[in-house]
Amino acid sequence: MVIQSPTYLVASGDSRLAANQTCWEAQDNLEKALNKTFQSFNHTIKRAHEYDEIKKHGFIDSQRMGMQVFANLPSDNVPLIVAEAVWQYSHHVLAGLTTHKGPILTVANWSGQWPGLVGMLNLNGSLTKANIKYKWLENGTIEHDISHIRSLNQCKQISSEYEEIGKKIAEDLLKNKAIMGVFDEGCMGMYNAIVPDELLHKLGIFKERLSQSALYYEMQNTKDEEARAI
Incomplete structure (x- = not known):
């Protein structure tokens, strides 16, 4: 794949201002090194969003900002780098990357x-789950070593005693169901990291989505002895 010039760059950051300000120097150093490398291949990099003089960092710091950055690209098929330090x-x-048609490199x-x-x-895991490709190659493919992976059928058989315990637990879950408390699902x-509900439902497990603020409130009204007992 021949990459045209310029190549656009985006940098996802934290949602917290102090974290972005503290870490900006490391990000700036990474981008300088990246620019130098691309120049050696006669390619130029152009930031898709500028350094913010007021915030004192150049990160995308919200989902809405990220959507706007992608909407303002010259087209949705330009080569794109997501650089993270x-x-x-x-x-x-992620929202912008789901519809970006050009090559993506992380x-x-x-x-x-x-x-x-x-x-x-974390980002690559999200892209993989969303079935978004994020590699540039002139030709060929990258083959990862998966020799450590074995079929479940090749694993050591469990004893009949443990198998019976597993069956009883599975039968109980399907009959009586279970509730799995989830705090801030998909945070950051x-x-x-989100397990689809429809997969869990088949196992008899259902989510109860909770908030950290509710947890904190209950912590203030629950005695230590009661919490330890539970």
Whole structure:
């Protein structure tokens, strides 16, 4: 795939102003290195959103802002880089990436201090779940080593005793059902971490969506002894 110039760049950040300001230097360094690399291949990078002089960072910091950034691209088939040197909220860019028709490349730093890699793994997981491709290749394909994967049928058989316990638990779930409390499902844009309800329902498990504010309220009105007993 031959990539035209310029290549546009977006950077998803945190939703918290202080976090974005603190981490901006690391992001700026990553983008400078990325620019240098692309220039060596005779390509230029253009930011799809500018540095904000008031906020003192250049991150996309809300879902609405991300939608606007993608709407303002010259077209929906331009080559695009999502560059991350920090922890990021995936929903800031996921909406735009779902309809982007051009090639998408995700790039992150490798730092123990600035978790760009962690943020990128979360975004890539969301993209994978949404069936969005995010690799550039001149030709061929990337084949990942999956030799460590085994079929469930090849795994060691469990004892009849444990199998009977499992069957009883499964039968109980299907008959009496179970409620799984979920706090802030998909928070920080983690679309990849959401287990679809229709899959859980087949197992007899149903979600009760809870809020952290409700949890905090109950914590103030519940004695420690009662909480420990539960």
